[in-house]
Every structure is written in structure tokens, then in C-alpha cells.
Amino acid sequence: MEKITVPNIRARKGKEKLTMLTAYDYIFAEIIDNAGIDMILVGDSVGTTMLGYKNTIPVTVEEMIHHTKPVSRAAKKALVVIDMPFMSYQEGIEQAKRNAGRMIKESGAETVKLEGGAKMKDVIKAIVDIDIPVMGHIGLTPQSVHALGGYKVQKEMDRLINDAKAVEEAGAFAIVLECVPRDISKIITEELSIPTIGIGAGPDCDGQVLVIYDLLGLMGAFRPKFVKRYMDLRTDIESGIKRYIDEVKNGIFPDDTHSFH
Numbered sequence: 329m330e331k332i333t334v335p336n337i338r339a340r341k342g343k344e345k346l347t348m349l350t351a352y353d354y355i356f357a358e359i360i361d362n363a364g365i366d367m368i369l370v371g372d373s374v375g376t377t378m379l380g381y382k383n384t385i386p387v388t389v390e391e392m393i394h395h396t397k398p399v400s401r402a403a404k405k406a407l408v409v410i411d412m413p414f415m416s417y418q419e420g421i422e423q424a425k426r427n428a429g430r431m432i433k434e435s436g437a438e439t440v441k442l443e444g445g446a447k448m449k450d451v452i453k454a455i456v457d458i459d460i461p462v463m464g465h466i467g468l469t470p471q472s473v474h475a476l477g478g479y480k481v482q483k484e485m486d487r488l489i490n491d492a493k494a495v496e497e498a499g500a501f502a503i504v505l506e507c508v509p510r511d512i513s514k515i516i517t518e519e520l521s522i523p524t525i526g527i528g529a530g531p532d533c534d535g536q537v538l539v540i541y542d543l544l545g546l547m548g549a550f551r552p553k554f555v556k557r558y559m560d561l562r563t564d565i566e567s568g569i570k571r572y573i574d575e576v577k578n579g580i581f582p583d584d585t586h587s588f589h
């Protein structure tokens with residue numbers, strides 16, 4: 329099985345839709361990889377999914393590396409993207425290069441992703457210049473949740489187009505558009521030569537990304553409009569666990585077939 333590469337992802341723009349899902353552990357990464365996904369993102373959404381934080385802000389470089397190592401071991405084909413967490417690149421070029429280098433070296437991921445448009449142009453360029461491929465991320469950037477005043481759709485067309493172009497000019501190989509009106513995503517997708525990967529950004533992007541737990545219906549009450557639940561695993565898991573509890577309490581499990589003689 330051949331590994332998907334950065335040039336391969338770039339070359340598929342306009343030819344074939346790209347797919348990306350998040351994973352934070354070996355088993356899920358193995359299942360996602362076997363299913364034929366193009367890219368696995370170890371997102372800093374690990375903070376709100378696996379680690380129980382209120383938002384992505386507390387996530388550390390160490391936590392990202394810890395969760396990416398098993399994903400890299402499992403991904404035989406998919407390109408692995410690791411998110412740079414809040415304050416691991418915002419201090420400036422030297423800090424950003426040091427952390428990007430460490431994250432690639434220690435996690436086994438092939439590329440990093442970081443949030444921000446024009447303001448991050450020099451940082452993206454510096455990381456690309458040391459041969460670490462960068463995926464950009466604009467629109468709703470969750471690490472800026474306090475500055476943005478919440479998780480809102482981003483509608484300023486000029487700023488979004490300017491940000492997208494800055495990320496491309498800096499040398500990013502692809503860009504995530506999060507919570508961007510579909511008409512604006514369409515314009516950005518047409519104007520850029522690198523693939524756009526949408527989440528809440530409509531059907532005209534070059535590819536799509538979702539948080540795996542959202543797709544599987546594992547998350548609780550929070551259901552963003554852009555999430556399509558392909559399964560309702562939370563209900564299935566709960567009912568399996570309840571049956572187990574019931575059977576143990578009533579002496580039904582283990583029965584003879586599950587016992588040694």
C-alpha cells in the first residue's frame with residue numbers, strides 16, 4: 329500500500345474530491361486508514377473530544393505528540409497531519425520552527441496544520457522553508473474563540489479571500505476553510521491553486537473534513553449544523569453497556585459458552 333504524499337494531495341485539486349477525518353488513537357486511525365481516507369488529522373479537537381477540555385486552548389505540544397504517535401503507526405496509506413496547538417507558534421518564527429520540527433520528529437506525522445491567515449504568513453513561510461509541509465486553516469479558527477466572540481460563521485469576504493491568498497503565497501500545500509459561507513468558499517476554491525478542505529464550508533471545496541466522533545454520533549448534546557451523523561454510535565454503545573450491566577446483575581453473563589472447562 330503506497331503512502332499518500334503532499335505532492336499527490338496537491339495534484340488532485342480539481343480532479344478528485346479529497347477526504348480527511350480526525351483520529352486520536354491507534355484503533356480509530358487503523359479503521360479510518362483501511363476505509364481509504366486520504367488524510368488523517370490529529371486535530372487539537374483532541375482537547376474537546378478525548379481530553380474533556382471546554383475548548384482547544386489548553387492543548388499542549390506534548391498532548392498532540394502523544395496522540396499522534398499511535399495514529400502515525402496505524403496510517404499505512406493516509407497522509408498524517410498534526411495540529412499545532414495554541415501558543416506553540418504564535419510567539420514568532422523561531423518558536424514556530426522549533427515546535428513544528430519537534431512535532432514532526434517525535435510524532436511521525438508528515439505535515440503540520442496551524443490556524444490563521446495573513447497574520448501567520450511569515451510563520452507558515454518559515455516552517456515551509458525548513459521543508460515541513462504546512463496545511464493552513466482560516467475562517468472560524470477555534471484557537472481564537474475568545475477574540476471571535478464564540479464559534480460563529482465567518483462572513484467577511486474580503487478578509488477571508490485575503491487570508492486564503494496569504495496562506496497560499498506562504499507556501500501551504502492545502503488549506504482548511506471552517507464555517508465559511510458556501511459562496512465565499514467557492515470563490516476561494518476557484519482562486520487558489522492549492523486544495524481547499526471544508527468543514528461547514530459547503531460542497532464546492534476541493535475536499536471535506538469532519539471530526540470522527542461527530543460523524544459516528546459519539547458526541548453528546550453539541551450538534552453543529554454542518555455535521556452529518558452517519559451513525560448513532562453513542563446510543564448503540566450505551567445500550568450495549570446497559571445490557572452487559574443487566575446480564576451480569578441477573579447472572580446471565582458469563583454463561584457456559586463464555587466459561588472454561
Ligand code: KIV
Pocket residue numbers: 350369370371372373374411465504506527537538539
Ligand atoms: O482540530 C480539528 O479537529 C480541526 C478540524 C475541525 C479541521 O482543526
